Amino acid sequence: xxxxxxxxxxxxxxxxxxxxxxxxxxxxxxxxxxxxxxxxxxxxxxxxxxxxxxxxxxxxxxxxxxxxxxxxxxxxxxxxxxxxxxxxxxxxxxxxxxxxxxxxxxxxxxxxxxxxxxxxxxxxxxxxxxxxxxxxxxxxxxxxxxxxxxxxxxxxxxxxxxxxxxxxxxxxxxxxxxxxxxxxxxxxxxxxxxxxxxxxxxxxxxxxxxxxxxxxxx
Amino acid sequence: xxxxxxxxxxxxxxxxxxxxxxxxxxxxxxxxxxxxxxxxxxxxxxxxxxxxxxxxxxxxxxxxxxxxxxxxxxxxxxxxxxxxxxxxxxxxxxxxxxxxxxxxxxxxxxxxxxxxxxxxxxxxxxxxxxxxxxxxxxxxxxxxxxxxxxxxxxxxxxxxxxxxxxxxxxxxxxxxxxxxxxxxxxxxxxxxxxxxxxxx
Numbered sequence: 001x002x003x004x005x006x007x008x009x010x011x012x013x014x015x016x017x018x019x020x021x022x023x024x025x026x027x028x029x030x031x032x033x034x035x036x037x038x039x040x041x042x043x044x045x046x047x048x049x050x051x052x053x054x055x056x057x058x059x060x061x062x063x064x065x066x067x068x069x070x071x072x073x074x075x076x077x078x079x080x081x082x083x084x085x086x087x088x089x090x091x092x093x094x095x096x097x098x099x100x101x102x103x104x105x106x107x108x109x110x111x112x113x114x115x116x117x118x119x120x121x122x123x124x125x126x127x128x129x130x131x132x133x134x135x136x137x138x139x140x141x142x143x144x145x146x147x148x149x150x151x152x153x154x155x156x157x158x159x160x161x162x163x164x165x166x167x168x169x170x171x172x173x174x175x176x177x178x179x180x181x182x183x184x185x186x187x188x189x190x191x192x193x194x195x196x197x198x199x200x201x202x203x204x205x206x207x208x209x210x211x212x213x214x215x216x217x218x
Numbered sequence: 219x220x221x222x223x224x225x226x227x228x229x230x231x232x233x234x235x236x237x238x239x240x241x242x243x244x245x246x247x248x249x250x251x252x253x254x255x256x257x258x259x260x261x262x263x264x265x266x267x268x269x270x271x272x273x274x275x276x277x278x279x280x281x282x283x284x285x286x287x288x289x290x291x292x293x294x295x296x297x298x299x300x301x302x303x304x305x306x307x308x309x310x311x312x313x314x315x316x317x318x319x320x321x322x323x324x325x326x327x328x329x330x331x332x333x334x335x336x337x338x339x340x341x342x343x344x345x346x347x348x349x350x351x352x353x354x355x356x357x358x359x360x361x362x363x364x365x366x367x368x369x370x371x372x373x374x375x376x377x378x379x380x381x382x383x384x385x386x387x388x389x390x391x392x393x394x395x396x397x398x399x400x401x402x403x404x405x406x407x408x409x410x411x412x413x414x415x416x417x418x
Contacts, residue, residue: 041341069258
């Protein structure tokens with residue numbers, strides 16, 4: 001059961017369909033782990049439906065109806081199968097699609113001894129969407145963000161000065177936060193991170209790397 | 219829960235003996251029989267709302283608005299088989315499709331090259347428990363009843379976010395308000411509508 005959740009502001013923007021694509025993908029992956037947020041989102045969607053139902057209707061030409069009726073045969077009804085029960089440890093389908101394989105098959109770029117990053121393509125031109133693999137007990141050097149960072153834990157967990165986080169937990173940090181996440185000792189941690197600006201290492205040992213940490217959106 | 223039908227009237231009755239509303243009934247008929255008459259009735263009711271929704275954001279032209287209406291109505295035809303009146307009011311279901319199509323259209327117009335469509339973002343797990351379903355009907359009724367109690371400034375922000383598709387930051391910019399004010403108005407509105415989390 002996730003303990004860290006998106007704020008109601010983010011959930012509202014998600015329910016209204018206006019969260020940027022990469023962030024929406026991360027938030028929707030959290031929903032797969034969290035019944036509480038699913039219910040909250042459903043209510044926020046009900047609110048949208050209520051606003052929608054009370055819009056002042058705009059006249060629609062009769063010819064538009066004729067067009068649609070003429071096209072119904074091109075759009076045969078879709079048949080649906082039941083969504084299979086999700087097993088424990090199964091990744092959200094949306095992520096599986098973006099990964100096109102499992103963690104082992106991705107190409108991982110080595111950043112430090114205990115950190116590897118694999119960039120996934122979402123098509124969002126403003127956000128980097130990447131998986132972080134932190135070795136058990138390994139630490140990401142002290143860093144801040146020039147922009148925002150959304151994180152969702154997919155495997156294992158990590159802790160920082162603010163708390164400790166496990167599978168399904170969702171974190172949102174902005175530029176002011178300065179932290180050094182350390183993976184739990186028991187197993188490697190894999191998390192999804194969505195950034196709109198590159199990391200900036202603040203510890204002297206790694207600062208030289210900052211110019212090389214470029215954002216890779218898309 | 220099984221739907222039973224009264225002979226001759228075509229009126230759907232759910233297990234608790236309640237009448238399913240006209241639009242849910244249309245969707246069920248489309249889903250089960252590809253009923254074009256039901257589809258036409260549904261079109262006449264929802265197409266003008268979808269058009270209003272398209273134009274609310276004001277960045278879509280009239281041509282795009284008509285395109286969106288067609289797209290949404292065709293999707294409704296195709297997907298009606300998946301509609302379950304126990305889980306969602308017809309208007310919630312239609313709104314969700316309209317919202318997804320509009321989001322996709324915005325992204326297309328911005329030349330996003332993405333493997334994802336907005337409907338892929340729907341969480342997979344369905345909450346099947348009857349309690350949750352019952353709650354969802356109650357939620358909708360409660361929101362409807364409480365909507366008129368919102369002060370105009372809160373109602374206006376909700377309309378900006380949901381209907382015009384503005385982020386909190388864009389709404390703040392539009393209305394010349396600090397971002398914090400926009401966020402707190404949204405939160406106050408959600409409290410009034412009793413859409414809130416116990417946590418936090």
